[in-house]
Amino acid sequence: MNKDKVLRILVVLPLYGGSLPVGRFCVSALQKMGHLVETFEAPDFYGAYTAIDDLKVTSDRHQYLRNSYLNMLSQAVLAKVETFEPDMVLAMAQAPLTHQALKRMRNDNVKTAMWFVEDFRLFTYWQSFAPFYDVFAVIQKEPFIGELRQIGVENSLYLPLAANPDFHKPEELNPVDARKYGGDVSFMGAGYPNRRLAFRKLIHHGLKIWGTEWDGDHVLEPYVQLGGRRVSSEECVKIFNGTKINLNLHSSINAGELVGGGDFINPRTFELAACGAFQLVDKRTLMSEAFDDGELAHFEDLDDLDRKIEYFLSHPEEREAVTQRSRERVLKDHTYEVRMQSLIDFTVQQFSDWPAERKTDTxxxxxxxxxxxxxxxxxxxxxxxxxxxxxxxxxxxxxxxxxxxxxxxxxxxxxxxxxxxxxx
Known part of the structure; x- marks a missing residue:
């Protein structure tokens, strides 16, 4: 396909959740690439969705009403498709699309793709939905891709997360923001079991914790900022830039496995690097494909992390050298524009008749x-x-x-x- 060809792409956002900002970064990247992009703003409907929970009806009726509401949202997406006539519908994880809506688009020869930016072991709804998408992009490799193949999904694509350099960038904080968001050592993310146990051993560094799901932990509670509310994407950039050492411990529900060494790379890894912010990150099995030695500072276990916090706090010049290398790598290989081009190229490769030629006047x-x-x-x-x-x-x-x-x-x-x- 001609790289200058303008595509029409409808991005379907989820009602809420971690893939929502990812979806917005995809929209921005596709627009910057020169494509025509429409967005289905599912978050606009989130208030009505949650209002169903307050009706005080039986569980059966509650589930029926929720399903009916999600079906209505799917019909709204189909209405957008009929009006916009997209070449592709790109759905983010947990987008409100039913099996029936996906079947309809397949019958109408509208290509659909989902970017499943979640851990397949924890969020298993992929088993039901993946076969209905023409392209299923994932942030893990084997055994996930093999399991997809077993249920008939041949068009799966490994598509790791990324950063948006127009948003995730170095920022000089003003004195007020520096006091609020800055610090020697911080962590931004949800309070998964492994993090709760791990960070108890690191509070002597004056640790600041940002994010949700930290309630009920009396040891860490004094270190949780802003009352444990959700931190906006804009605030994340301030935290990253205002912190000398950003801790990046990937999530695990297994409290006995504090540093799990899993496979997927979280978005924070790329976003911190794009900001030119220093991070100490646990090693992942797929990390060597994304970054070369010396482009990130890793830790092996909690004792190693403790030692490296002390070391890098007293060696700012080494922090700077690492962040420069990691930022250069992300700007070259790990932006949302790179990811969207990979998705488009893969779709062209898998479907010889895509994108269809439009009959249009010059x-x-x-x-x-x-x-x-x-x-x-x-x-x-x-x-x-x-x-x-x-x-x-x-x-x-x-x-x-x-x-x-x-x-x-x-x-x-x-x-x-x-x-x-x-x-x-």
């Missing part, structure tokens, strides 16, 4: 007045579209804009309506 086959042509060229550039964009794609990009339409936007839409009415 831009200047539309009898624009001569005095408007330069303005149209400027509009195409402003929208981030290639110079050879088709007229229908230009119309879709104009419609997708936020805010008030300019006179030129209105003229383009008027011409589109005129063509639909009279040129048939």
């Amino acid at each position: 831009l200047f086959d539309n009898n624009f007045p001569e005095e408007l042509k330069n303005d149209i060229v400027s509009l195409v550039s402003k929208l981030g579209l290639p110079a050879n964009v088709g007229f229908d794609d230009l119309v879709a990009a104009v419609r997708a804009q936020q805010g008030q339409l300019s006179p030129l936007d209105t003229a383009v839409l008027f011409l589109d309506e005129w063509k639909k009415t009279y040129k048939r």
